C-alpha cells in the first residue's frame with residue numbers, strides 16, 4: 001500500500017515522484033518500458049553512436065525543478081548552443097541566427113534593413129509576453145466550476161494582465177488568438193525572417209503557419225531559458241536521457257520506488273474512488289491516490305472503465321485532439337554536413353545551431369497541405385541538430401550524430417497506406433535525407449546508420465497517442481483552464497483520488513517538469529491537508 005502510484009516514468013512522472021517523496025509520501029512509479037524517461041531518453045541507435053531518441057533539445061525545463069531536485073548534483077549539465085539557428089535557403093543563401101542584439105540585427109539587415117530596425121521592439125514585446133506565460137506555467141489554473149480559491153486565482157491572473165501596458169495586452173491577445181503568420185505579418189516584411197520565427201509556431205502542431213492558434217505555439221517555445229539566459233535553447237550533455245536519469249536518481253534519493261517493465265492495465269476504482277492500479281501481469285498495486293503521467297486520452301480510452309465516468313465527460317476525454325504530425329530520425333555520420341551556403345566540414349557555429357529547413361512561410365504551408373492530402377510532403381520541414389558537435393560522449397572521435405525532427409506528416413495515413421508498413425516509413429525517411437542533401441551535398445553519403453520513428457512508432461514506444469508529442473494539441477480549446485478538459489484543469493480527474501501529472505495537463509508539452517511539479521503540489525494538498 002503506497003500513498004501514490006504513478007502510471008508512467010516519463011520526466012513528469014519522475015518529477016512528481018521526487019516532489020511527493022520529499023513531502024514525506026510513499027510513492028511508486030510504474031513504467032511500462034525497460035528504461036525510465038519516456039520521450040526524454042538517450043540510447044545507442046547504431047554501434048558506438050548514442051543520441052536522444054525523441055525530444056532532443058532543452059530550454060523549457062523549469063529552473064526551479066532543476067534547483068529543487070538538485071539535478072546538477074545528480075549529473076545534469078546543460079550547455080548552450082553556439083548559435084541559435086541556421087536556416088539554409090536555396091542557391092547558397094542562408095539565414096544565420098546568432099546571439100546578441102547587434103549581431104542579430106546585422107544578420108536580419110542582410111535580408112531587410114526595415115526588419116532589422118523593427119527587431120528590437122519585437123524581441124522586447126515577445127520577452128514580456130513570455131514572462132507572463134512563464135508565471136502562468138507554474139500555477140494551477142483556476143478551475144471552472146471550482147470554489148472561492150479558483151475565483152481568487154482568476155482575479156490574481158486578471159490583475160497580472162492589467163498590470164501590463166495596453167500595448168503588451170494587445171500583443172498577448174494576438175499571441176493567444178492569431179495564427180503565427182498573422183502575428184508576424186505586421187512586424188516583418190522579409191519572407192525568410194518571418195519563416196524563421198514562424199517555425200516555432202508549427203513545431204509539434206499538425207497545422208500551417210496560417211492556422212489560428214499557432215501564434216500561441218510560437219510563444220510556448222519562448223518561455224524557457226538555459227543557465228539563466230531566457231529564450232536560449234541548449235543541449236543536455238549525454239542527451240535528453242541525462243535529464244531523466246538525474247530525475248530518477250533524485251526521486252529515488254527522496255525515497256520513491258521506480259519499477260520498470262511493468263505496464264499498467266487499468267486503474268482500480270472502488271466506491272467511485274481510485275484505489276490503485278492493476279498491472280498487465282495481474283498484480284494489483286494499491287495506493288491512496290493514482291497519478292497518471294500518461295496522456296489523458298490514453299488514460300481514459302485504455303486504463304479506465306467507461307462506466308466509472310459520466311458518459312458525456314468520458315467522451316470529452318477520449319476525444320481530446322491529438323496528433324502533432326511529427327516524424328523523428330537519428331543518423332550516425334562519418335563527417336559533418338558541408339553546406340553549400342557555408343562550406344566546410346570542420347565544426348562551425350552553424351553546425352551547433354538548430355538547423356531549420358523551412359525557408360519561407362509558403363514552403364511551410366505547402367508542406368502542411370501536402371501532408372493533409374498525401375500523408376507527407378516531398379518537401380518537408382526539417383530541423384536538424386548535431387549534438388555531437390557539443391558533446392563528445394555521443395559518437396566516436398571525428399564522427400557525429402544528428403537528430404532530424406520533421407514536421408507535417410499525417411498521424412494516420414489513408415488510402416490503404418499505413419505507418420505499419422516499413423516501406424512507407426523508409427520511403428519518407430529517404431525524402432527527409434534528400435531534403436537535407438539538397439543543402440549539404442555530402443549528407444546522404446556520410447550516413448552510416450539511421451533510426452526512424454513514425455507517429456505510430458512514437459505511440460507504440462512511448463504511449464503518445466497519434467504520436468502527439470504534447471499529449472494533446474496546444475490549441476486554444478486545450479490550454480490553461482481548458483487543459484485537459486474544462487473543469488479538470490487543477491490536475492484532479494473526474495474520479496476521486498485520480499490525478500493527471502503529465503504533459504496533457506497545464507502547462508502542456510515539452511520537457512518542463514511543470515505538470516509533474518504542479519500536480520504533486522495539489523496531491524500533497526489533498527493527502528496531507530497542506531494548504
Ligand SMILES: Cc1cc2nc3c(=O)[nH]c(=O)nc-3n(C[C@H](O)[C@H](O)[C@H](O)COP(=O)(O)OP(=O)(O)OC[C@H]3O[C@@H](n4cnc5c(N)ncnc54)[C@H](O)[C@@H]3O)c2cc1C
Nearest residue numbers: 008010011012032038039055056057264463503509510511
Ligand atoms: C519526437 C519528439 C521530439 C520532441 N522534441 C522536444 C524537444 O526537443 N524539447 C522539448 O522540450 N520537448 C520535446 N518534445 C516534447 C517532450 O518530449 C514531451 O512533451 C515530454 O517529454 C512529455 O513528458 P511526460 O513526462 O509528460 O510524458 P512521457 O514522456 O510521454 O512519459 C509517459 C510515460 O508513460 C509510460 N507509459 C505509457 N503507457 C503506460 C502504461 N500503460 N503503463 C505504464 N507506463 C506507461 C511511457 O512509456 C512513458 O515513459 C518532443 C517529443 C517528441 C515525441
